[in-house]
Amino acid sequence: MESTHGQGQDSQGQDPGPGPARLVGRSGQTARLSEALEGARTGGGGAAVLLRGEAGIGKTALLEWTAGRAAEAGFTVLRAVGSEAEREYAFSGLHQVLWPLLEQVRDLPPHQRDVLEHALGVRPGLPPGGFTVGASALALLAAAARSRPLLLLVDDLHWVDSSSIAVFAFLHRRIAALPVVIVSASRPEDSTVEAWSMHPVEVGALSSAEAGELLDLRHPGLAGTTAARLLDEAGGNPLALVELPRQLRRGQLRGIVPLPEQLPLGRRLERLFADRLAGLTRAAERVLLLAALAGPGAAEGSAAWLRAVGEDVESVLESLEASGLARLDSAGRLGFRHPLVRRAVISRASGARQREAHRLLAEGLTADDPRRLVHESSAALLPDDDLAARLQEAGHRLVRRGGDAEAALLLDRSAALTADPADRARRLTWAAVAAARGGQLRHTARLVEEIGRGPVPADIAPLFSYAVVYVDQSHRVEFESSVELLPGTIEALSRPGAEGFGGLAEQAYFKLLLAAVYTGDARAWQVLAEYRGQVSPLARLCHRAWSDPARTAHGVPGLLTALLDGLDRGQEAGAAWLLLWTAAAVDAADGPLRRRFAGQHGYATRGSVAKAEVYRAYLRGRWNEDATCLHEAEAAEELGYHCNALLFRHYHAHFLAGRGDEEGLREADRRIRPVAERAGMRFVTDQLDHLHALASLAHGRDEDAYGQLSALMRPGELPAALPWFHLPFLDLVEAAVRTGRRAKAAAHVAAGRAARMDEISGHHAFLLAAAEAIAADDRHAAALFEAACAVPGARRWVFTFARLQLAHGLRLRARGCRDADALLGEARRTFEELGAAPWADRCAGPPGAAEARSGGLRGGPGSRPLTGQEVRIARLAATGLGPAEIGERLGTGPQAAEAGLAKALAKLGVAGPPALAPALTAAGLLGPVAVPQAR
DSSP: OOOOOTTTOTTTOOOSSSSSOOOSSSSHHHHHHHHHHHHTTTTOOOOEEEEEEEETSSSHHHHHHHHHHHHHHOOEEEEEEEOGGGGSSHHHHHHHHHGGGHHHTTSOHHHHHHHHHTTTTTTSSOOHHHHHHHHHHHHHHHHHHSOOOOOEEEGGGGSSSSHHHHHHHHHTTOOTTTSSSEEEEEETTTTHHHTTTTEEOOOOOOOOOHHHHHHHHTTTTTOOOHHHHHHHHHOHHHHHHHHHGGGGGGHHHTTTOOOOOOOOHHHHHHHHHHHHHHTSSHHHHHHHHHHHHHHHGGGGGGGHHHHHHTTTTTHHHHHHHHHEEEEEOOTTTTEEHHHHHHHHHHHHHHHHHHHHHHHHHTTTTTOOHHHHHHHHHOOOOOOOHHHHHHHHHHOOOOOOOHHHHHHHHHHHHHHHHHOOOHHHHHHHHHHHHHHHHTOOHHHHHHHHHHHTTSSOGGGHHHHHHHHHHHHHTSSSSSOOOHHHHHHHHHHHTTTTOOOOOTOOOOOOOHHHHHHHHHHHHHHHHHHHHHHEEEEEEEEHHHHHHHOHHHHTTHHEEEHHHHHHHHHOOOOHHHHHHHHHHHHHHHHHOOHHHHHHHHOOOOOHHHHHHHHHHHHHHHHHTHHHHHHHHHHHHHHHHHHHHHHHHHHHHHHHHHHHHHHHHHHHHHHHHHHHHHHHHHTTTTHHHHHHHHHHHHHHHHTTTTHHHHHHHHHSSSSTOOOTTTTTTHHHHHHHHHHHTTTTOOOHHHHHHHHHHHHTTGOOOOHHHHHHHHHHHHOHHHHHHHHHHHHHHHTTTGGGOOOOOHHHHHHHHHHHHHHHHHHHHHHHHHHHHHHHHHHHHHHHHHHSSTTTTTHHTTTESSTTTTOOOOOOHHHHHHHHHTTTTTHHHHHHTSSOOHHHHHHHHHHHHHHTTOOOGGGGHHHHTTTTTSSSSOOOOOO
């Protein structure tokens, strides 16, 4: 369904007609678009480009240019245009794009065919979630692209419905392997599209020279003074350069008659359209208003509207054509020249005229058409309890199918049409919760504040408390209200016969569990334990996974899979959160779980899925995806989900620590820690401490690492207050071994074995096996290394597996085994692919040199082993540094450096620092080593 929006002469100055038109001053943008098309055409893969700029800046012209270029290259061109009036209609934007491919839908597998036919309205029933539709749409595009490359053009993306936005976002991230190009255009203030466009192409104002060229191209022969004034007033806006001269008389253009004192620009440009609207007949204005409020997808009724206003069809069409504002095409669709025309039409109309138009639009739709309800509500002026009730029911239907963002709009309207204050508070509360789940958390915060100004009906109090907690946790990053309000909420919902609010007890229990895990608050854990018997098996399993994993999380992945198999497709968001959070406790957010909940298109669930995905990327060694964390953080900030933003940055810090990027880690810490500490989020602050320890290990500061890690968990203990105890488990064992504390390492391994850590999850099992191999003596090391490698799925934990190879390879190298080089070479390649340079460096060097950085090597035959810190002190002293300078470099202080130097001299059997270099060289200990800078 190709929209007529923007057809004819474009604001950028192109002439209509086949093929790509000439654009002025857009070489950078057209080069980027050409590159995307060429890549798709020649097999280089797909690309997604977002054109971002103010209204009238030339985005539509670039889209038309791209369409012409693609048509010449043999592309199939698909189009959609966003509409303010259709933002409430789920998948309306996707409908425009995919409608030309409808015949090919039948060639898809049955499940994908059903999904798309429901979403496109071909088959009756409710459409599925956005990501499920996204997967089916991707399959359809892949099938269509087998014969010809595809170009998808989406104009006015800022007005596309949120369900379609979710699908377009899904496609943006997954077309790299297909000959598909997506080019979208949006306003710069639109935060929704920024959430999934990594590098938008800015379409800015033209330079003075470019603006002059465009003005001369479109309006040749202007007087110099007139041209100078127009260039000054237009400020490089292409639409103003094209449109403003059209409003001038011939004498003004030639400089004979003085120009008006003020020429419209920006918002004034909208008034320019309003002036042109003033010249229309009353009937033509009414038709334009109907078209503007109905949206492009509903313009098939244009002829009917003409008849409805009681005017001659031909005269109205003539008036519209003469205005240059809009025209009726051969298919009977009324198209506007530019989005500003639609806005000008609506802004010019009084409230009474808009209500009249909405009433007429509603009367032209069948009773079961969801658009009729929207128009009815827009036409209403006074409270209408019947209409409010129907809007509320429609909103609840949308909530049940996952359309929370659209539901919030309907519930808001329902409240506005409600006379009774108590009923209004009830409907506003429902709207607040739907808005939060739908990605409109700032709106939720405003609604919660508004509701709180008056009395909250007792029957809605649990839902209101939940909304307050939602805002505090997600928006304000505060958890005190969780402990204050949720126990009473859970108690009220647990009473016999209490209103369930669509499974609110589960969601409240989950929110309290979040607060408990994030803060460690004992009050929250006590309430959770008290009501554990009154919630679902899934909620109980989630509590079990997090409350004390070393003693309670055994077998959770298998139980989770069994519960997942028993759930139907009508999951509420709360169930999705519980499943995802349970899986996160045991690093098991894989397979069926990921596929199941990728289909939830409300931001609340998509945000949870995204967090699971970036953390999984870290664990599985997909470290090239680290930038996604920051991208998601920025998107979350834009939407007001500040807690999500904090957690995405927290996950990004994992990649920094793994790579040994201490400067980046410190910078991340400075941004994350103050917010986390203010909120009491030990979940974040403790993990930051762990990440600093991991970075210390990367750079060979083993004593530092051991001190940091043993402060989190004492060797031989697996504390309940550290529900993610398995993550630093191996690091503590390795740090203990490197610093010569093998007994401590063995005690920690024994604690893990006694806790049956290997029965919690595959990741836990591998970490325990790897720790056993690293802590083992030389007699058992080889067998335990082989056992660790044999743990099912061991290689999927890429970074940890490479560290195991490194530790065992260094041990073999120290013994002169020929297998060492192959093992270390493989580990080094992995570290290099991950960008973990300090770890890769540890794999290199002559026999013994890399091992020296881990400590525990002997200085010579019969001598006692040097610790890692002693090796570092000795090597610095060999360069001529004294104890004070060494202490400053290592951050230990001069006394500790002097004591360490004395021990190193004694173990190496040399008299003083001048003899250190030969002794270290003879022992194979003098090689490149990362030396920390002074603190």
